Amino acid sequence: LALSAALVLSGCGGARSGDAAGDESFTIKFSHVTTANTPKGKAAEKFKEILEDSSDGRITVEIYPNSELYGDKDELQALQSNSVQMIAPSSSKFTTIAPQLQLLDLPFLFDTSEDIPTLASRDSVIGDVIYENEDLKSKNVQVLGLWDNGLKQLSANTELRTPEDTKGLSFRIQPADVLASQFEAWGGATSTMAFAEVYNGLQQGVIDGQENTYSNIETQKMHTVQKFLTESDHGYIGYVTAINSEFFDSLPEDLQQLVIDAMDEASAYNREVATEVNEEAKQAIIEEGSTEIVTLTEEERQAWKDAVVPSVWEEHKDVLGPEIIDGLLAERD
Ligand code: LMR
Numbered sequence: 001l002a003l004s005a006a007l008v009l010s011g012c013g014g015a016r017s018g019d020a021a022g023d024e025s026f027t028i029k030f031s032h033v034t035t036a037n038t039p040k041g042k043a044a045e046k047f048k049e050i051l052e053d054s055s056d057g058r059i060t061v062e063i064y065p066n067s068e069l070y071g072d073k074d075e076l077q078a079l080q081s082n083s084v085q086m087i088a089p090s091s092s093k094f095t096t097i098a099p100q101l102q103l104l105d106l107p108f109l110f111d112t113s114e115d116i117p118t119l120a121s122r123d124s125v126i127g128d129v130i131y132e133n134e135d136l137k138s139k140n141v142q143v144l145g146l147w148d149n150g151l152k153q154l155s156a157n158t159e160l161r162t163p164e165d166t167k168g169l170s171f172r173i174q175p176a177d178v179l180a181s182q183f184e185a186w187g188g189a190t191s192t193m194a195f196a197e198v199y200n201g202l203q204q205g206v207i208d209g210q211e212n213t214y215s216n217i218e219t220q221k222m223h224t225v226q227k228f229l230t231e232s233d234h235g236y237i238g239y240v241t242a243i244n245s246e247f248f249d250s251l252p253e254d255l256q257q258l259v260i261d262a263m264d265e266a267s268a269y270n271r272e273v274a275t276e277v278n279e280e281a282k283q284a285i286i287e288e289g290s291t292e293i294v295t296l297t298e299e300e301r302q303a304w305k306d307a308v309v310p311s312v313w314e315e316h317k318d319v320l321g322p323e324i325i326d327g328l329l330a331e332r333d
Contacts, residue, residue: 025057026251028243029084031064031075033195035219039149039277040088040239041065043270051262055255061086072175072194080140085247088147088239091130092174098135099319105178106320107235107308109328113150113275116236120146125324130240142245144263148274149213149237155226156209159294163187163307169208172198177319179211181312182235186304198222213237218281223291230294232304241267 030048034040048061064070070078072093078084091104103109103126110116120126131143154160156169166188173179173190183190188209193201195216201207202225210222216237217223241263248256285291296304310329317325 024252025060026255027060027062028086028247029062029064029069030086030088031069031078031084032088033067033071033075034065034149034216036063036065037277038215038219039270039274040147042273042277043147043266044088046269047262047266050265051258054258054262059255059258067194067196071196076141079242079244082244082247084244086144086241086243088241090149090174090237090239092176092179092237094136094240095176097139097141098133099177100129100133100135100321101240102176102178102316103129103320103324104236104238105174105176106313106316106328107178107182108305110151110236112233113148116148116238117271120238125327129321129324136242137245140245141242142248143240143242144260145241145267147239147241147267147270149215149239150274150278151233152211152213152235152237153217154209154211154230154232154234155217155222155228155291157227158208159228159292160209160230160232161294161296161300163304166209172201172207172210178312178316179235181315182308185308185312195220199225202226211235214278214281214285218284223285223288226291228294229285229291230296232296232301234304 030044032040032044036042036045044063044065048063051059051061064084070084070087072089075084075087075089076093076097079087091101094101104120110119118124120130122131130146133143136143158165158169160166163186166183166186170189170191171183172193173183175192180190191207193207198210199220199222202210202222209226211234212222217229223229243259248259251259282293286293313325313329
């Protein structure tokens with residue numbers, strides 16, 4: 001009863017247009033924080049297209065991109081209260097409710113984008129933490145998939161070639177302790193800030209730099225207020241796509257299956273386009289000409305890595321799972 005009340009109040013479905021269960025139609029409000037032309041935005045559009053088509057209109061997906069409905073600070077709450085039915089926050093945004101997801105935030109977890117599908121596949125140890133996460137299950141959050149954005153780069157108004165170059169600078173981070181430790185190990189200070197506020201934060205000098213993927217930097221125009229961008233590929237931004245579990249359970253079984261199938265297809269599409277979207281964003285930044293892209297030699301990149309692996313991994317072992325960390329570190333030897 002509580003759920004149907006919520007559905008009616010938020011106008012998000014449950015409207016019966018006939019007696020048979022098969023006539024019932026539903027609306028999924030899907031809120032996210034990036035623009036429509038990012039790896040996440042494109043995958044969300046694909047998900048909508050597939051699901052509306054396969055359900056023959058029984059499910060409508062309304063997408064609210066670019067923090068226009070809910071932003072970092074309230075989207076998880078909006079999902080749990082069923083004000084929206086789906087969100088796709090980066091792993092770092094789950095820190096307070098499911099801290100183990102910070103596994104995906106570990107610096108240099110993936111060396112290149114090609115490592116992502118294997119290391120974070122559904123049947124991997126990391127996949128298990130994502131898909132079978134008890135913290136999320138107990139909070140009415142059901143995980144449907146993992147979407148990539150890609151690997152993060154560093155930006156500032158001064159050249160960042162060595163970890164020491166971060167000293168005296170303050171970097172915006174997503175709300176994950178692992179990310180704070182990473183910058184601390186390099187020598188920089190950090191400040192947690194919502195994604196939608198980063199451009200202003202940089203422009204007004206509240207923060208000196210930040211870390212993000214090319215597509216996020218370009219679509220939020222961060223590069224227009226950052227003179228240097230170091231191609232460090234030092235960390236990952238990936239999205240845990242989630243649906244309100246009470247809402248999902250309230251769907252007729254055939255529609256549940258269509259949601260799962262549409263997510264699988266949208267996830268495959270996301271993997272297909274993510275690298276390309278980031279490459280295009282990089283080219284757009286280069287063409288704009290206001291930001292210098294700093295390419296690191298192998299030795300220079302190694303210095304960034306040595307400063308955080310394994311120290312930052314070890315530091316958060318208790319939260320991330322001691323056995324998992326030991327296993328991942330052993331695989332690298
Ligand atoms: C960020 O906050 O920098 C990213 O998580 C935004 C996003 O959703 O890609």
